[in-house]
Amino acid sequence: MKRTIVHADLNHCYAQIEEMKYPALRNVPMAVGGHEESRHGIILAKNDKAKEYGIKTAETLRDAYRKCPELLIIHPNYGDYMYYTEKVKDIYREYSDRVESFGLDEAWIDLTHTTSLFGDPLLTARTMQERVYNELGLSVSMGISFNKVFAKLGSDLDKRKGFTVISEDNFREVTEDLSVDSLIFIGGATTRKLGELGITTIGELRNADPVLLKRRFGKNGLLIWHYACGHEDSPVKRCGESRERKSISHGITAVRDLKNYEDLHMILIVLCEAIAAKLREEELEGQVVSLYLRDNELYACSMQKKISHPTDLAEEIVKNCELLLKQRYPATCFPEKPLRSVSVGVSSLHKKDDLYLCDLCGVEEKRKRENVLESTMEAIRDHYGPEKICRLAVMMDRKLTDFHPKEDHLIHPESWL
């Protein structure tokens, strides 16, 4: 049966919600951005007036002010964004039991089986769009297609309350000359590599040799070829069905530059403890540890390693981060330039089980004890507050380590696969 999938995208979400709350903001260049004082100074979303000045999402506030000195910066109100975006999705959920969120501001809605209840799916989609506008004062762009990939592509084509239909009859025509990076899952690096093969448009990707793509990009090469040909057929998840977690990570832009390994070590402890707590909370263990560093000139590097056994212990994650650093910077365990931000991630996750191989050296016993220790510390923090118990190393500089990744990070980016 032919499917009807809608992708709905709340245009410049954070900025639009602020404009809805305070309509006067529509008349001035405005952007939602972090706090420059705490060095979280990047643009998270901007309104149309700010866009006219060439202000881009993710650029620093300093660069943005340079382009537009009168730019008004609003600090993010995440509670409001979560509340209103959920209200938007509540409207979608009145029409289908298959509504899959993709981040706060985007969702796929499967209207395939709604015809007998609500009539023509295209009209239903229009009704949803109008209701969001009238009831919540927010405009959403919609893409309607026969699969999730083209629905998403459609919603990106017209950002001003657009309504783009990409059908099985016209998808070739519509996508032929679009740049490959308009397809989901194709980012900057893949675009560049495809460019080297002479592939810049979706039409060219469709006509490319899948064998060659597979050789160049592995299984993902084949995947993007299928996307371009319209073969994608993954289902829209049911309401309440969560996406399976692929990784857990936490990062921080420190209040001051990190000058040496001791500084970095303190930050690593706080981040890894938060990751380990999350792993234990979800009864998961991870086997790949990755570390991402960015220096004060914004040069970034990342490294990762697979560890011998899956873990949910902060101590082991920190130790593996140290090993990564030792490998990369044998002399000092620290890069040449001071660091501005750090993040740690654990991936290759699976459900924790209590089975383990025959333990000859008493390692398991030690790990069990460590687990009890970390769980107890976490319980104390949950009950009495995060500052009530911490490792001594963290107390060397309280200003630097006074952040709580577990509570601060409410909104996480989502990955497609």
Place this chain on the structure above:
Amino acid sequence: MLYKRYIPVISLIGKEGEVTPLFIIWADERGTRKYKVDRILHVRQASSQVGGCGVLYECMITGKVRKLFYERNRWFIESTKPY
């Protein structure tokens, strides 16, 4: 020109959780007074031209139609007076 004015409202919460505004409390240079909500004409989810959105109660208050919004956990009215 209309303005968004948050105001105190005396309301009744029914046993099914439905909220009904009974009186609005209005403060201006002449003091603070209580006005009865005479009749509720419509109740629907809506966005307001003065900003924000919520449950809109279109009410008759002292012979005039007023737009009273229940926004998350508080009330505002579309007012012709800024303060």
